[in-house]
Amino acid sequence: MESIFYPALAELADSGYADFQSKLIPTVDREAILGVRVPLLRALANSLYREHPEECRAFLQQCPHVYLEENGLHALLVCEMQDMEEVLAATERFLPFISDWATCDIFSPKVFAKYPALLLQQIPVWIKSEHTYTVRFGVGMLMQHFLGAGFRPEYLDWAAGVKHGDYYVRMMVAWYFATALAKQQEASLPYIEERRLEPWTHNRAIQKAIESRRIAPELKDYLRGLKV
Structure with a gap:
């Protein structure tokens, strides 16, 4: 089932880049990769978090996701959150659904440093x-x-x-x-x-x-x- 943010991700997709990613991320099927570059994914997460908070909260409850980029967006939305207890809870919910190194390595909540x-x-x-x-x-x-x-x-x-x-x-x-x-x-x-x-x-x-x-x-x- 496609997520509520799938259309926004699909607009940023690049099939050639998806082919390239597929070679680097063998634990994810090629069909589950849209090909969205990380800087674009970060910008999308930032704008969605600021402008569509209710939709973000709904999206964060939708695991498991279908696409690599949905997982990446999920990780980056949690990174935007400011309440430590909320972030820890969201982290615990999300970690079991991570299936690749790329999603794992962009998942670094900012609030942890505090x-x-x-x-x-x-x-x-x-x-x-x-x-x-x-x-x-x-x-x-x-x-x-x-x-x-x-x-x-x-x-x-x-x-x-x-x-x-x-x-x-x-x-x-x-x-x-x-x-x-x-x-x-x-x-x-x-x-x-x-x-x-x-x-x-x-x-x-x-x-x-x-x-x-x-x-x-x-x-x-x-x-x-x-x-x-």
Whole structure:
């Protein structure tokens, strides 16, 4: 069943871009991809949230959606919300319906930055989920919000302790440690030196760190020697 915002999404659709997306997002059928670029999706979410609040509330109750872009729009509408408790509730309702990395990775509610303590209560729950994209989301939130001023060394243990065989979870853990090497090198480097991650994730973290512009050339050379 098409959603109330399907016509607006269809107007922004590009079949050529949908073909391109389909190659990058193999967990979503090509027929479920309209081909709407993310900047257009963000602009649509912003205008709908401001101008059609009642329709937005109705749309957010319509899961599961049919199209990738409907899921993306759903994620971005939640990102516009300002009440932390409301956002957390909406997040819990939506996470089980995420079926791809693209939707997961644009889902980053703005209000989370204002309530780090509440967010920290949820992250351990998310990363212990059996649902692939709930775990990926949890590690992503740990990476986005707690590798800066709010960092604590034990958060590295949280990420290293994620045991999930799915590619998209393992890749997010690798991304987390590559970012940690850039932002919290002293605390995170021992995890690589002592090979505390499983081999595949260990090597991907090193590779992503080597590709990063935020990592010094000397550290990149050292990391190359730590591959397993």
